[in-house]
Each structure stands twice: as structure tokens, then as C-alpha cells.
Amino acid sequence: MTASELEVNNPYLPILLPIAEIIEETRDIKTFRLQGDSIFSYLPGQFAEVFVPGKGEAPFSITSSPTNEGILEFSIKKMGVVTTALHRLNPGEKIGVRGPYGNGFPLDKLKSHNLLFVGGGIGLAPLRSLINYVLSPQKREEFAEVFILYGARSPQDLVFKWELEKWEQREDLHLLVTVDRGDNSWQGRVGLVPQVLKEEVKVEAGEWQSIVCGPPIMIKFTIKALLEMGFSPSQIITTLEMKMKCGLGKCGRCNIGPFYVCQEGPVFSYDVLEKLPEEY
Amino acid sequence: MSKGLVTKEKWWKWLEDKKDRLFLSERAQKRYGSWFPPEVKVVKNGKEILLPSGEEMYRYFWAGEEWKVEEGEVNTAPLFFFSLPCEARAIIEITDKVFLHEPIDKNYRQRRKSLSLGILACLQPEPTCFCSLVGGGPFWKNEEALFLVPRKEDIYVEGEGELLSYSEEGGEKVKQEIQTLQKEVESGLPSPLPSYFSQELYQHFEDEEWDDISWHCMNCGACTFLCPTCYCFDLSIEGRLKGFQLRSWDSCMFPKFTLHASFHNPRPTGKERVRQRVMHKFSYFPEREGNFACVGCGVCVEKCPVNWDIREAIERMVEKIDRLRA
Ligand SMILES: Cc1cc2nc3c(=O)[nH]c(=O)nc-3n(C[C@H](O)[C@H](O)[C@H](O)COP(=O)(O)OP(=O)(O)OC[C@H]3O[C@@H](n4cnc5c(N)ncnc54)[C@H](O)[C@@H]3O)c2cc1C
Ligand code: SF4
Ligand code: SF4
Ligand code: FES
Numbered sequence: 001m002t003a004s005e006l007e008v009n010n011p012y013l014p015i016l017l018p019i020a021e022i023i024e025e026t027r028d029i030k031t032f033r034l035q036g037d038s039i040f041s042y043l044p045g046q047f048a049e050v051f052v053p054g055k056g057e058a059p060f061s062i063t064s065s066p067t068n069e070g071i072l073e074f075s076i077k078k079m080g081v082v083t084t085a086l087h088r089l090n091p092g093e094k095i096g097v098r099g100p101y102g103n104g105f106p107l108d109k110l111k112s113h114n115l116l117f118v119g120g121g122i123g124l125a126p127l128r129s130l131i132n133y134v135l136s137p138q139k140r141e142e143f144a145e146v147f148i149l150y151g152a153r154s155p156q157d158l159v160f161k162w163e164l165e166k167w168e169q170r171e172d173l174h175l176l177v178t179v180d181r182g183d184n185s186w187q188g189r190v191g192l193v194p195q196v197l198k199e200e201v202k203v204e205a206g207e208w209q210s211i212v213c214g215p216p217i218m219i220k221f222t223i224k225a226l227l228e229m230g231f232s233p234s235q236i237i238t239t240l241e242m243k244m245k246c247g248l249g250k251c252g253r254c255n256i257g258p259f260y261v262c263q264e265g266p267v268f269s270y271d272v273l274e275k276l277p278e279e280y
Numbered sequence: 281m282s283k284g285l286v287t288k289e290k291w292w293k294w295l296e297d298k299k300d301r302l303f304l305s306e307r308a309q310k311r312y313g314s315w316f317p318p319e320v321k322v323v324k325n326g327k328e329i330l331l332p333s334g335e336e337m338y339r340y341f342w343a344g345e346e347w348k349v350e351e352g353e354v355n356t357a358p359l360f361f362f363s364l365p366c367e368a369r370a371i372i373e374i375t376d377k378v379f380l381h382e383p384i385d386k387n388y389r390q391r392r393k394s395l396s397l398g399i400l401a402c403l404q405p406e407p408t409c410f411c412s413l414v415g416g417g418p419f420w421k422n423e424e425a426l427f428l429v430p431r432k433e434d435i436y437v438e439g440e441g442e443l444l445s446y447s448e449e450g451g452e453k454v455k456q457e458i459q460t461l462q463k464e465v466e467s468g469l470p471s472p473l474p475s476y477f478s479q480e481l482y483q484h485f486e487d488e489e490w491d492d493i494s495w496h497c498m499n500c501g502a503c504t505f506l507c508p509t510c511y512c513f514d515l516s517i518e519g520r521l522k523g524f525q526l527r528s529w530d531s532c533m534f535p536k537f538t539l540h541a542s543f544h545n546p547r548p549t550g551k552e553r554v555r556q557r558v559m560h561k562f563s564y565f566p567e568r569e570g571n572f573a574c575v576g577c578g579v580c581v582e583k584c585p586v587n588w589d590i591r592e593a594i595e596r597m598v599e600k601i602d603r604l605r606a
Contacts, residue, residue: 010351010386012337012515012525053340053347054520058541079541094347096340216544242546243538245515248383251530252512253537255556256546257482258564277485279546279556 011248014051014096015040017072022091025075025159029122030087031063032095034072040097042066043104044130045239045267049247050074051096055085059244059262062100063125065132067139072097075125075159101247102266105130105211105237109269113209114145116201118222120193120214121152124159126239126266127213135173146173147208149201151193151218155179155186176200194221198229205230212238223270233271240266240273240280256280281423284447285434285454291315294443298360303329305363307577308400315430316362325508325579326371329361330391331379333529337387337515341522352524354390362398362428365420366411366575370508371397372422377569378511396441397425403465408578410591412469416575419462429458473598478566480601481559489600494554497588501531503580504557509573512537532556558593 015037023031042048042062051057064073078087089095115134119127127148134143148167152158158177167175178189178196189196193214210231212222219238226236242254242261249263257276259265286294295302299319304312309322323329336352371392379388402409402418411417421427426439436458437447504510514530517523530537533553539545547553565573574590581589 008384008386008389010338011383012527013351014338014349016347016349051340051517051525053342054517054523056517057515057525083541096347096349241540243540245513248385250378250385250511250513251515252532252560253530255560255564257485257559258567279552 012098012246014049014057014098016094016096018094019089019091020071022089023162025161026157028078029075029159030078031073031075031160032086032089033064034074034095034097036070036072040072040100042072042100043107044133045104045126046100046102047126047247047266048072048074048097048099048101049244050076050082050086051098052082052085052089053094053096056082057096058082059101059247061126061129061239061266063128065129065136067133067136075122075128077122099247101262103264105239105267106269110209110211110237111142112144114203114207115143115147116203116208116210117146117148117150118193118197118210118212118214118226119148119150120218120222121157122159123214123218124150125213127211128160128163130211131167135167135170140172144207147176147201147203148173149176149178149193149197151178151180151191151196151214153180155183155188192221193218194225197222198225201229203229205232205235208235210236212236233274234269236270238268238270238273240268242266242280281438281440282444282447283436283438283450283455284444285450286437286443286447287434290446291435294446301357301359303359303361305361305367307367307579308363311364311402311404312362312400312430315435323361324506325367326361326363326375327508327511327529329359329395330371330375330388331511331513331527331529333527335387335527337525337527339522339524340519352387354387356390356394358394358396360396360398362400364402364577365399365418366402366409366416366577367508368397368399368422368425369411369416369420369575370577372424373571374509374565374569374573374575375511397422399425399427401427401429401462401465403429403461405465405469406578406582408581409576410470410578411576412466412471413473413591413594414572414574414576415472417469418465429461473572473594474602477598477601478563478572480605481563481597482567484597484600485555485559487597487600489596490551490555493558493593493596494551496586497533497550497554497584498586499533499535499550499553500585501533503584503588503590504531504533505529506579506583507574508577508579509561509575532560554593558590558597562594562597 017034020035021033047061060074063075117127182190244254245251247262249260254261302320304320340349379385429436538547561573
């Protein structure tokens with residue numbers, strides 16, 4: 001066997017990492033901070049397969065930024081078997097991670113542009129990786145203005161409240177937070193994301209790139225609003241979710257037309273996406 | 281590459297030390313079973329050897345204080361697989377391209393490296409066969425595999441390796457005989473699909489024809505399990521304090537295949553799923569890898585409980601495309 005043959009790793013084998021901290025974001029969303037590993041280097045917008053021993057495996061966006069070295073974070077909504085098992089874990093316990101997978105956000109295309117982030121619900125998770133990348137002291141000057149519009153169903157459903165507060169304080173970005181329905185204590189904005197976008201985000205589309213993630217219906221109407229605001233399809237970037245198993249372009253289930261979302265996605269520019277069959 | 285004739289005695293001599301490492305496809309056995317010893321393991325197709333359903337991808341266990349994971353073991357003893365040309369093509373031109381391309385699937389690669397292929401010429405195409413439509417043929421060969429034409433008293437062999445050292449020069453006469461035989465077998469088989477087919481098919485994704493094409497398929501998945509090129513799989517975790525990640529065959533015909541945790545399903549009905557099966561084989565895969573992901577073996581046609589016929593789907597789309605091009 002030659003040296004190069006020895007180097008082929010089993011791509012399905014996870015590395016086990018301890019949970020350093022768990023943050024309760026909402027009633028059904030928790031953020032898991034893992035102690036990172038130097039062999040796991042990633043880009044904003046990539047995802048990983050997370051393995052809970054004895055339970056199962058599922059794909060999640062990496063929500064931390066690679067500029068924040070030594071940590072790896074996932075924000076996870078309780079849905080079924082694996083996510084429920086994850087929600088039962090405690091700091092100190094180990095879970096498996098394999099990846100990173102997918103293309104990540106097109107950093108070269110975004111460089112030196114103004115960036116408009118539009119997130120809905122837990123859809124902020126993948127955006128957060130890029131936001132903190134852009135806002136990091138090492139990278140901030142490579143990008144121009146930053147505008148973040150974030151919405152959730154109710155004030156209780158807003159994720160990363162602790163970080164939204166930090167962003168709020170910064171001089172070098174605009175932040176708008178909105179909820180579909182307020183409650184007695186909510187003093188902020190009430191309104192659906194696409195609507196708030198059209199009414200309150202006054203930007204000259206020409207100099208901007210927009211990055212959108214959220215529930216499918218929100219993505220659909222946000223893209224429509226952006227197009228109405230003068231954004232061209234190539235100025236709209238979104239990240240998709242499909243049922244995934246392998247993350248390696250092999251198990252055959254995550255394709256849209258000839259593209260495997262786990263490999264050539266999950267990040268797509270809308271000019272590519274609009275030409276694909278609507279099978280997602 | 282060399283060519284020659286191997287006598288029956290020498291063939292059996294060559295097989296002598298390989299008896300417990302021999303695999304033969306079920307379809308090749310029907311035609312050439314008498315050329316192989318009773319010990320030969322008969323498999324449906326190459327998938328059973330290279331991608332065994334229920335394969336361990338890794339193990340995990342609770343080691344008292346913490347979890348541990350370790351790789352499973354793959355048998356790397358040299359094996360021989362004899363099959364019909366279409367079945368060998370399914371390995372060389374389809375599954376190899378998927379599992380040996382980056383990111384390399386280590387288990388598949390280990391198995392594949394220890395597997396030698398022997399292609400037995402197909403002398404009696406069945407009514408369901410259409411290999412020539414999709415770029416293959418009853419005498420399809422490949423430089424990495426032995427090519428064999430069993431005759432009455434000897435076997436005509438092309439290739440390299442130990443078996444060729446048992447062979448004798450056949451001369452011009454044998455060459456002529458083989459060529460004549462090939463011509464005979466190939467006559468009457470369909471001609472290849474037009475080169476524009478895979479691209480044009482993609483343009484017809486929204487075509488209403490798909491409603492009709494998919495209509496009586498029950499989505500049982502039998503075709504995909506028996507197909508030598510269908511490689512889609514599921515990964516699952518089996519076991520609590522100790523267990524493994526299992527890889528098992530899956531099928532694009534099943535609704536759960538693409539069902540999101542949110543219950544959204546991008547391929548909710550039989551129409552989308554049948555279209556996916558045809559599109560993947562005849563458009564997406566060719567666009568990515570340069571050849572169809574169907575070798576025309578006809579097994580799916582033969583085994584479908586309701587006689588759903590992939591040839592008919594292709595014919596209808598060809599007709600439609602050609603009508604629009606004219
Ligand atoms: C690229 C990518 C990034 C992602 N990022 C994130 C992220 O950052 N955060 C996040 O929270 N999620 C994310 N997801 C989604 C996440 O992967 C799923 O929520 C997760 O796989 C659910 O796994 P589970 O085992 O908990 O649910 P499952 O047990 O698989 O099922 C979920 C629900 O579906 C039901 N169900 C399962 N099978 C069936 C069936 N056959 N019929 C009917 N009902 C059924 C279950 O009862 C349950 O209610 C991402 C997905 C992708 C593809
Ligand atoms: S084509 Fe036939 S075998 Fe295949 S899923 Fe449909 S009914 Fe089953
Ligand atoms: S004919 Fe049917 S079984 Fe054979 S390769 Fe094509 S799709 Fe698969
Ligand atoms: S998740 Fe297996 S092919 Fe994409």
C-alpha cells in the first residue's frame with residue numbers, strides 16, 4: 001500500500017467531541033457549543049452530520065464562525081428522534097460530528113459588498129456563522145455595510161437573543177427584529193419578514209448582496225420582495241434544506257435536478273435556483 | 281492485452297484454487313452455470329458484493345466512562361466476479377464512478393480493489409434486454425476485466441493475468457468465428473439513443489407525459505432493489521450501548537426517501553418518484569458522469585409485478601423530443 005492509499009479515511013466515521021455548553025434559546029431550540037477540533041475546519045454555510053450514540057444521526061448547519069477558533073456550535077430544534085435525544089444531553093457528554101459538508105457561502109462573491117441578511121426562525125443559524133465571520137475583527141474590513149433583518153413567529157421564538165443584544169450595540173451594522181405576533185411585554189416591531197423588508201429596508205439594491213434563510217414559505221416571499229426591490233437573481237443567496245443521509249453525494253436523496261444539495265449546495269444563488277426544477 | 285483459447289481442462293485447473301472466492305451472477309449462472317464449480321456463490325448482481333445491504337460503516341460502544349467509535353472491518357481477500365457484460369458495466373461505469381470519486385467511499389474501495397471481474401459474453405439476449413440502446417452490447421468489454429466467450433470445448437479469452445498463460449493461440453479462424461458470432465448476436469438489437477437525449481430529457485421535466493408514464497407503477501421499489509445500477513442507500517444507527525451505523529439499500533420509489541422532518545416532501549407522489557428514477561438514470565447521471573445509469577439489463581422490466589416498462593417511458597420521451605425537434 002502506498003502512502004496516499006493509507007490516507008483514505010472512512011468518511012462515515014464521526015469524531016467524538018464533548019459538549020462544552022448548552023444554551024436554551026427557546027422552548028424547543030437549544031444551542032450546543034462543542035469544544036472544536038483542529039481537524040474539523042469549516043467555512044460559513046457548511047453543515048455537519050451530528051451523531052448521538054445509540055440514537056441516530058442528522059444534518060445541522062454549523063452556526064459558529066470559523067473565526068471563533070476552538071469552538072463548534074449547532075442550534076437545534078426539537079423535531080423527532082435525534083433532535084429529542086440531543087435536547088436530553090448535558091454538558092460534558094460527547095457527541096459525534098462528521099463533515100464539514102456542502103459548499104458554504106460564496107465568500108469571494110460577497111467580499112467588498114454591502115450585505116443584507118434576512119433570517120426567519122431557526123433559519124438565522126446558518127446566517128449567524130457568516131454574520132459573525134463578517135463582523136470578526138480579522139474580516140470586518142473586507143466587507144462593506146451590514147444589515148440584518150430577523151423575524152420569528154413570536155418573541156419566545158427568537159433565537160440568539162443574547163447575541164442580538166450584542167449586535168444591537170454595534171455601530172457598524174443595522175439590525176431590525178420583528179415578530180409575526182407580539183405579546184404583552186413585546187415593545188418591538190410586529191410584522192412578517194417580507195413585509196418589513198419592503199417597508200423598512202431602504203437600500204439601493206445595486207450595491208448589495210442578500211443572504212436569505214428561513215422556513216420555505218418565508219424564503220419564497222422574501223425572494224419575491226427582494227426582486228420587487230430591484231435585487232437581481234444573482235444578488236440573492238439562499239441556503240436550502242433537503243432530507244439528507246450521507247452528506248457525500250452518494251445516498252441519492254438530496255438532489256434537485258442534477259445537483260446534490262449536500263455537495264453543490266446547500267447554498268445556492270437564486271439565478272441558479274430559479275432554473276432548477278421546483279422539486280425542493 | 282492478449283487473446284487465446286483456454287481448454288476445458290485448463291479452465292478447471294485455473295479455477296482450482298479459487299473455488300471459495302468465486303462469485304457468479306444469477307443471470308450468468310443460467311447460461312454458464314456448468315462452467316463453474318458447485319462452491320460458486322451466486323448473487324443477484326455486483327451490488328451484493330460491493331455494497332452489501334446491512335453493511336457496518338462503523339461501530340460505537342460505551343467504554344465505561346465515555347463513548348468510543350471505531351471502523352468496521354472489510355474483507356480484502358481477493359475475489360472473482362463473473363457476470364454478463366451489462367452487469368459488469370453497472371460496476372465499472374456506474375457504481376465505481378459514484379463510490380470511487382471524491383469523497384471516496386472507503387469500504388467500497390477496499391472491496392473493489394480486491395475484486396477481479398470476468399465478463400461472459402451474452403449469446404442469448406432476452407426479450408427484455410436493451411443494452412445496445414444505452415451504450416453497451418452483448419460483447420461489451422473493458423480493459424480491466426477478463427472477457428470470455430465459452431464455446432463447446434473451450435473458452436475464448438481476452439485480457440491479462442494468469443488465465444491467459446493457460447491459453448493457446450487461436451489464430452485467424454477463431455478470430456473469424458468470434459466476429460461472426462458477435463454480429464449474429466448483435467443483429468436485431470436496438471440502436472443507441474441519440475446523443476442529445478439526456479439534455480433534451482431534462483428540458484421535459486415539467487412535461488405532462490410524466491403523469492401518464494408513472495400512472496400504473498405501484499412504487500413498490502422491487503425494480504430498484506434488483507437493478508444492478510441503483511445504488512441509493514439509507515444509513516441508520518442500530519443498538520444502544522453498543523452498536524453500529526448500518527448502510528442498507530433504499531429506494532427513490534418510497535415516499536419516506538425524501539420526507540423532511542417537517543413532513544414536507546419534495547417528491548410527494550408516484551409521479552415525482554418515477555420521474556426521478558428515469559431522470560437520474562437518463563439525464564442527471566449522464567450529465568455528471570458521461571454515461572447513462574441504466575445498462576439495459578431488463579431485469580426491472582422482467583420482475584415488475586405490474587409490467588411497468590422503462591423502455592416504454594424512454595420510447596415515449598424520445599418520440600416526444602423528436603416530434604418537437606422536427
Ligand atoms: C443542510 C441542513 C441543515 C440543517 N440545519 C439545521 C439547523 O441548523 N437546526 C435544526 O434544528 N435543523 C436543521 N436541519 C434539519 C434537521 O436535519 C432535521 O430537523 C433533523 O434531521 C430531524 O431529525 P430527527 O431525528 O429529530 O427527526 P425524525 O425522527 O427524523 O423526524 C422528525 C419528525 O418527523 C416525523 N416522522 C419521521 N418519519 C416519519 C414518517 N415516515 N412518516 C411520518 N412522520 C415521520 C417524526 O415523528 C418527527 O415528528 C438541517 C437540515 C439540513 C439538510
Ligand atoms: S416500476 Fe414496477 S417494480 Fe418498479 S416500483 Fe413500479 S411497480 Fe414496483
Ligand atoms: S434495465 Fe432496469 S434493472 Fe437494468 S439497469 Fe436499467 S433500470 Fe436497472
Ligand atoms: S445526502 Fe446523500 S446524496 Fe446528499
